Amino acid sequence: MFLRNCWYAAAWDDEVSETPLGRTILGEPVVLFRTADGRPVALEDRCCHRSLPLSMGRVVGETLQCGYHGLRFDPGGQCVAVPGQSTVPPGARVRAFPLVERYGWV
Numbered sequence: 001m002f003l004r005n006c007w008y009a010a011a012w013d014d015e016v017s018e019t020p021l022g023r024t025i026l027g028e029p030v031v032l033f034r035t036a037d038g039r040p041v042a043l044e045d046r047c048c049h050r051s052l053p054l055s056m057g058r059v060v061g062e063t064l065q066c067g068y069h070g071l072r073f074d075p076g077g078q079c080v081a082v083p084g085q086s087t088v089p090p091g092a093r094v095r096a097f098p099l100v101e102r103y104g105w106v
């Protein structure tokens with residue numbers, strides 16, 4: 001049993017890079033990564049399209065691109081690009097988690 005809505009150490013700060021890192025935190029799959037400008041981000045590690053772990057994707061600028069069909073998610077979890085189409089379904093998003101970086105931890 002875990003306390004929810006509390007702060008937890010998710011990783012050492014140097015573990016979080018532009019290579020997505022998958023972790024299980026409180027039983028939830030979470031992907032940690034840094035955007036191109038160095039901002040650490042934590043998203044649900046499950047694409048809203050076909051559920052591929054987003055940790056199998058790659059960072060593209062300020063977004064994380066799914067490794068399966070290429071949907072791209074911003075740091076807030078909103079899908080902002082879908083390959084091959086000009087519109088993005090408004091409900092296409094994954095959960096984003098609050099994250100701070102302090103004392104060598106995120």
Ligand code: FES
Pocket residue numbers: 047048049050051052066067068069070071
């Ligand atoms: S499973 Fe992620 S884009 Fe299709």
